Amino acid sequence: MDFTININNKSLVASKGETILEVMNRNGIRVPTLCHIKDALPTGACRMCVVEDNKTGKLITSCSFPAEPGMSILTHSPRVVESRKTIIELLLSNHPDDCLYCVRNKNCELQDLSSELHVTERRIRGIKNKANLDLSSASIVRDPEKCILCGRCVYVCEEVMGVACIDFINRGNKSIIGTAFHQGLNTSSCINCGQCIMVCPTGALTEKNHFAQIQEALNNPSKRVVVQYAPSITVSMAEELGMEPGVDINGILNAALRKVGFDHIFDSSFSADLTIMEESAELIHRIQNDGVLPMITSCCPGWVKYAEEFAPDFIPNLSSCKSPQQMMGAIIKSHFAAQENLRPEEIYSVSIMPCTAKKFEAQREEMTREGISDVDAVLTTRELARFLKLFGVDMFNIKPELVDSPLGFRSTAGKLFGASGGVMEAAIRTAYRTLTGKEMVEFQVPALRGFEGRKETKININGLELGVAVVNGMTNAKKLLDEIRAGKNDVHFIEIMACPGGCIGGGGQHIGTSDEQLRTRMQTLYRIDETERIKVSHKNPEIVELYKEFLGKPLGHKSHELLHTHYHQREVVK
């Protein structure tokens, strides 16, 4: 049912159940918000979005107040602007004044709002927040001093990720956001997905930085510094560099990384192809030998940690394959090292990932051999952009270059890993070929593409009805797992990605990415898949070569030693 309401003396159409904020946003009227998250139940906590109800003279929060017939609203009356300004001034009164030293400088909602509302002098002096940094996590740094208690991280952690490792603690002016018993994040149930960083308006949540170690390695002549970048990096970095969203910067990224001084540049999409070879072989092995089904992907370190903590009954279902990052790391420090006559400790292996959980994964005990980590340092997309700036690389004036070979060539199947559903699609292509000896007629599986939190379909391979499911966002995964516990048995293979949309929406990506931009990134990946020639992992010539020269066959002895691992139940505070 539609009706009209009056906003700023203009009649606008609203429908029943819509909030005032939604009506305004639809009509291009912008009102600042802080605690508001799209599609989430509004809390009205920060009160930035107040508007004046002309009839009652009251200030109401537009994010939580439903539009009513005959309403008359002023969005920028003097009273409204004044109260918004006061809110910001109060937030700033106990906020540390160290913007110049803050990672989020120039990309901070608090900073933006104070400039938008013309806060130019300190009217309210408060005692500055005092709290200790939480550096305990391998991935995420928490600085409660910079927290403005908007609660967006709490929402994402609980409602989207189903983890709930942080919550509001204490009451009134002593309120903070923290973990249970004020313990470090490392002992909490945090899965390191980094979605809290993505929604944090200030610098209260950031990723753990490894710049110093990487620079030291780059400047150390006795170290060979190699770098790999994840499939989603090339399509998701544009926003961070100020380019058109969705542009594929593959070539110039290679050139830029060479300028920085990395000795070898590899593409994790290559090791994604390798993952597919192993994973599809494992799937077929499980199906033919009555193994544990459904098999669940283990590429996403956020999901793996979630399984270890919250769903240990599904650990036998996890594929034993390492993630592409770790496969590449293992191949670099074994096969590549041998080819180059290097000892593993002479190589410093960096990876560029859209993900904060990869930082955690890289330092896992399972991912080391004889005390040497397969991957030494992980940079997120955001960090890479800052790193390139530090080295003065002008991304707008640079000639594209090719990635290093071998360990650089990829099929488009490996590239698809960047989007939710991509691992599944790539695996189906290779499994089909292994089982039937023929290639698929139509490679694309439209039912597994797109942004839905859960996608399911059946693939017919030579009469074998293969049930597959793709989920992203841990609450969606939890629902599916619950259904399987309750007896759902028509799926054989499940892909789980912790972050909404898959890696293109990962916790290490550009902060402030809109849904529209995420879609563009996904489209770019699909376009690459459409236009390029080699669309299946098993036809990647370098993969074929690697198996011939070094690994033997998928699930072979070498593969087991280097590319497979297993996971254990993890005791955490939850």
Add this chain to the structure above:
Amino acid sequence: MTLVQNVLHKYPDVGHDSLIPILQDIQTAEGYLSKKSILEVGKYLNIPASRIFGVATFYNQFRFEPFGKNHIQVCRGTACHVLGSSTVLQELEKHLKVKAGQTTRDGQFSVEVVACIGACGLAPVICINGEFHAKVTAQSIKEIVDSYKTKGE
């Protein structure tokens, strides 16, 4: 059966809304909410530990450390405040190296702030193990507290 199991036994088939009564019962039985019991309640009610900790810290009635051998209540009511109870509390916290609500490491003393113990004529007043001490000052508080320490030993 453990203490927490005893309490939970009284709450079969309950939902999230029983959290606070359960926590109250545990505190009555145990004297405080231990980490272990919070985790156990969380498992029972299917509530994340962070949420329970958030709820419990919201209310003044819950404590997270056991009482000390000697329990000190510092009155921060109006009359005591006017006569300087805030400096008394500060001095006490400094002397014992704990904050209000905490217990010293050796388990000797725990400090609690109370709103008014109805002895305004004696302000500023503190109460240790039920014994009242009238007109305490920042100086005398140390001696008073120390006298309990020797008693304990």
